Amino acid sequence: MSLTLEKIFEAKNRIAPYTTRTPLIRLEKLDEYLGCQVYLKAECMQITGAFKLRGAVNKIRMLTPEQLSCGIVAASSGNHGKAVAYTAKKLGAKATIVMPYTAPAIKVNAIKELGAEVVQCETSERFDVAERICGEKNATMVPPYNDEEIMAGQGTAGIEILEQCPEIDTIIVPVSGGGLIGGVSTAVKGMDNSVKVYGAEPAALPRYSASLAAGKPVKVEQKKSIADALVSQMPGDQCYPYVAANVDGFFDVEDEYLLKAWKLLLTEGKIFCEPSSAITVGAVLQGLAKVKKDEKVCFLISGGSAGLDQLKVLEDVTI
């Protein structure tokens, strides 16, 4: 465990030229719906549309010129792949993104437009294929979360939240493998130990609740959830110790409340995020996060990868 607040501050300087300091939006209009003072950390407004850029830029900027010249590889059909392709383009490196055959053409083309090479394979083989390409090219793998340099980059969002509003009482973070909440909780607790940090994960995939109960990373059964960016079955072994040390608790959110939260954010909050990012607000709507009227609660809106065609599912949802 070598991730420290100092390293996250170093990452903040390192990523500054290629990322944006996303707005912390005080959204008073939602206070009456959520029963607290609502703040959104809008990573959906990050340059590539999600917090993943922070980790990718930190990792890739730490490579030597020799490593960069051999290229970088990532296995991802989503926000991480886009972040790596974008960073490689900006730094003049060659990126190879391994994507499943099932990835929509629009996502494959978006990655290609950023100048990356796309290699498609079966979903189950994607990490093996990425490893093989790394070996062949002597290229560097950029993992999506299970890496301390990735966590350091992702944790910069936590520093920004407290810089933008030092009076924040509570931060709720969407969780999958644990890179974002590992970095954010390390940063936030290092800056102000009185700030509470909670994770929200799909009730269908409660990998952190289950692991913390067991006292070690455990794997949960793969089940479907509307939170299509929060699909890890198991905590990253690099992330788990930071989460166990720093996070105040987890909320296991049902899809029903995630959908209400997504609709609330869009129709009343006027923010169009990806469904996974609404899980933090869902934790309040489901009654899991017990917030108070005067409590300043920051909901980390992790990304905005959602298309208009996905909104049909909201038609019959009541807030």
Place this chain on the structure above:
Amino acid sequence: MSLTLEKIFEAKNRIAPYTTRTPLIRLEKLDEYLGCQVYLKAECMQITGAFKLRGAVNKIRMLTPEQLSCGIVAASSGNHGKAVAYTAKKLGAKATIVMPYTAPAIKVNAIKELGAEVVQCETSERFDVAERICGEKNATMVPPYNDEEIMAGQGTAGIEILEQCPEIDTIIVPVSGGGLIGGVSTAVKGMDNSVKVYGAEPAALPRYSASLAAGKPVKVEQKKSIADALVSQMPGDQCYPYVAANVDGFFDVEDEYLLKAWKLLLTEGKIFCEPSSAITVGAVLQGLAKVKKDEKVCFLISGGSAGLDQLKVLEDVTI
């Protein structure tokens, strides 16, 4: 002409308990699309969903207890009606909102839920009906824009923009009757005469471009536009002198570019505003607003009254 910066500052204090200081969002993600440094003044996140609340609260809070006890009346099926009903509820006054028979049930019910009485009539009769009710009840009419106290309240958005970012170079404002831009331009020029203020109006209803060319308020032909909140055929006579004195120019925006702008704000900017509010961004996309890379441009996003059912129109729009 008695509207001054000082009166707008007084309005700012007066409206503070019932309105929110909406966020000024630095949206760097859109810089590459618009060719400038993008800021959004997000009035779509105002408590009732639009800037109209600022004017309604200022006007209604200036009434005497006797006037308040006789009630208030407004003719509006949209943001203004909602703002007046909300303010009346907060101040314990009785509101009557005159709405056309054609108003959607969802809008009628929203006004009723705020405790207001709704009177429905033919669209063409709505102002006469509202005047008649005022006379019968000795109630006070709250006009949507053509009133200096309404303009003072609406102008508070301008003060906030410069307080939130004193380095703003340019502000572009959606325009209908001219209350918002009349107030905002008076505030902004009073605070910093070097800041440019432009109006954006539908090309189908160029009432300000036509009036400024004629040197007096003129009426333009009623035509259809996607900008369903910007339907005035003529400048308000109370608004016109302030606009003529303070505004640097007008952009007459085609629906084609308004739709591109609306889609851009939603899918890339992640902001779900009403179509009328996207007209400012449309002015840039159409090439009317000549912005520069280092110019800090604030787009005033006036409201968020749009439902998910309206988004079908965006399916075939290319950004």
